Amino acid sequence: MTLLLSSLIFGCSTPSEAAQQVEVGAPAPDFTLTDLDGKSWTLSALKGKTVVLEWFNPGCPFVVAAHEGPGPLADLAGKQPDQVVWLAVNSGAPGKQGADPAENREATQKWNMGHPVLMDPTGEVGKTYGASNTPQMVVVDAKGTLAYYGALDNAPLNEVKGGESRIDYAANAIAAVVKGEKPEPARTKPYGCSVKY
Secondary structure (H helix, E strand, O other): OHHHHHHHHHHOOOOOOOOOOOOOOOEOOOOEEEEOOOOEEEHHHHOOOEEEEEEOOOOOHHHHHHHOOOOOOOOOHHHOOOOEEEEEEEOOOOOOOOOOHHHHHHHHHHOOOOOOEEEOOOOHHHHHOOOOEEOEEEEEOOOOEEEEEEOOOOOHHHOOOOOOOOOOHHHHHHHHHHOOOOOOOOEOOOOOEEOOO
């Protein structure tokens, strides 16, 4: 039982060994993925807008906490100005937790998500970006430069540890990038469930 519990805990928090991180300040790697409705999305076609990539798994408790009720993602995406395009990316392999398109569609409806979920069943895009956790956030500026990489905030499961104040890293990064400024910090350590490659 202890071994099983340890596996569950570490399976939800250990970064994927297959992932390699990309450089903040470098061009964001281009990709084309299809969403749940069959629409194709190409990152380079979105130049001129700020793009938010949210690594997503509807079966991950950290993602659930971020999207349900007063969670930090419950309305953050919907409050963005027109120059922001928000894309969730599911890099889970077929048959793995949270990778079923029907489960993803159900979650988007349940959580009233106004942004698409792009399916990355081979994990190629996730691995290119070094996505290790869900939720994990990437912000790309209007020039196509990777401006922020890392955690949604410093409050896994909506709890800040050690008496610190809450810091909404991704929200702050998006606001800075929209104003043409560099986020500070530009890189943080993501938390959450491991991406199920």
